[in-house]
Amino acid sequence: MTDQHAGLSGEPGDLTPQLIETSTWTDQQVAAAGIPMVDVPIVSVGGGLGSLALVDYLRIAGVPVHDIAVLSPNKRPSETYEFLANNSQIPRHERLRSDSGSVMDNIWGFPSYALREAWNEKGLKNKLFPVWQVTTEPILAEYYTPKSGQVYESVDRETARIGWTQMLKAGQVRMVRRRSGGGFLTILTPPPGTTQTRRVAYRSRFVHLSLGYPGVRFLDDLRSYRERSGDHRRVVNSYEPHPHVYEELARRPCTVLVRGSGIVASRVLQRLLDDNEAGRTQTTVVHLFRNYVSGPQGDSVTFRRPGTGGFAYQAFNYPKAAWGGQFRNQLLELEGDARSDFIDTTGGTNTAPRKDWRDQLGRAAAIGTYQQRVGQVSSVEPTDDGFRVRTEVQDNAGASFSIDADFIIDATGLEASIRSNRVLADLVDVTGAHTNPKGRLETLPTFEVVGTRSEPGRLYASGSSTLGSTYAPVDSFLGLQYSAQQIAFDLGAIGAVPKLGPLRSFKEWTRWMKNRPPS
């Protein structure tokens, strides 16, 4: 084919240069490119937990399966999350840093994970413990948190209940563009060989984007080391697969340098020291802090976060009131940099004050297998013999020292720049989505993306791409559910989906309890 039906790749039904350069598409343009169009009122792009949260809400409100399309390369909504959790050393039997009532598979938050764990445990003592913990937290007991396996299993049950596989359309989304006449056209690239054409367009009034993190993030000095040396074996990120590190530690005594002091660092430290204490390894763990927290943070008695021994402590990644209390309200009132600063002050790098972690660090510090160092890294280079990695550090007094390590684990987090995601970059560059002071998508309190309205259609986003807008804990289970609720109520307010009032809510809850599909 030599006509306009051949696109960029020469395959039938592909994007054309003309489409790529046009910000608002007509149906005729898409048809002329030979791209088939599928009509569906609501499209959710991502297919992870963010998509699940919204689709669950809409299904429960009464939106039928055939009115929703979920576009994703993943089969299960918890797939990506579980991959990252496993890499960061939380297998299915370990506990997450999640509240009992942040129930990913249940929009009501009831029954909570604690109640369900109690229900399923054998023996009175085992049954009572989660209930005791959740009732007395955080005063007499530490916060209850669920095992990750419980989260995945319950998510699988809920996806089956709401007919996820019927809504799921496999493939990678390439871009979302405004449609002339209203709504949006979302271009999906299905797996090769599954469709007649290279692309398929989903024509919808509403689009929801919940795309997660584009990748792992490295500290600048470590990224530069990896690029220069090509050594991806000795310098790893805690969120990428790195079992080879633990395997080599089991073979010989090594030194591991851990960078970062958030929750992921805590978990990695636990894994390293657990192996030591079990006699599997003889590892020396050096922990390098950029900002050493030596005491509580904040001058005001009403605004002070606990901190000691290098770490800032709070139970969850934001204070609880950020999800639904006074901090949520406060943030709604703020704008621009004040909003961004408030998010940094209440969030930022912090970890959970678990007693077992603190005790373990204390034990290891006493015998010298856990060492804390403070300073700014000036360079990361291979040692002269080439077998280790040398980190040159300047401490706050200006003195320098070096740390030779067999492995460096970067536990500072995930890449969240929306520029690294081409769907979002396209949305900003071509469609005109606004960005907020954190460089992410600017959203209204309804989670509609500012600058993308295509009457009568609307485009929403949830998850990490919206940090810096009107809600802080966007990338948490409950944050995703909050976003979903805001979106569902916005859609209800304009009459696009049924409203979810107390009576229907109760009725649907009873169906959930009986594991029957939404009515």
Next chain:
Amino acid sequence: MDPLDEEQATVMTPTLFGRIQTRLFMVFTFGLVWSIIILPILPKPEGAPLGDVAGDVFLALIGVALIGIVWEFLYHGLQQVRWEKDWPSLFGLLTGINEGLFLYLVLDMPLSTFLVHFTTTWIVIWLALHGPMRVLFLRWRFRGGRLV
């Protein structure tokens, strides 16, 4: 999402306005219904007519609601010294002790009647906050306890 980084409150994280709304709502729905159910079997002084007991019970409910508004200001103040700006579930149960004591002192009511009525009503409301309220009012827990 950061797999380890998570969140939120057991009941809900109240704001001052949310506290007051939730209290008034709970007392005059769950509290009232429970009081009517338990009224016939409440312990009462020999020969006291049911109507008198009903009056006392209703007065106690009004007391919990109205004096409670003052208590909520106090609790809200205490909440400000907590970094999390939350109100743990256990506090919600334990504040029944100070509120019950104070209410008994200002009401002229037989101790046994008061004790059984107040304690059971308090627990019923506390339990209702942990499940039924979430099921009926989806936005309640995200709005600091506000219903309107």
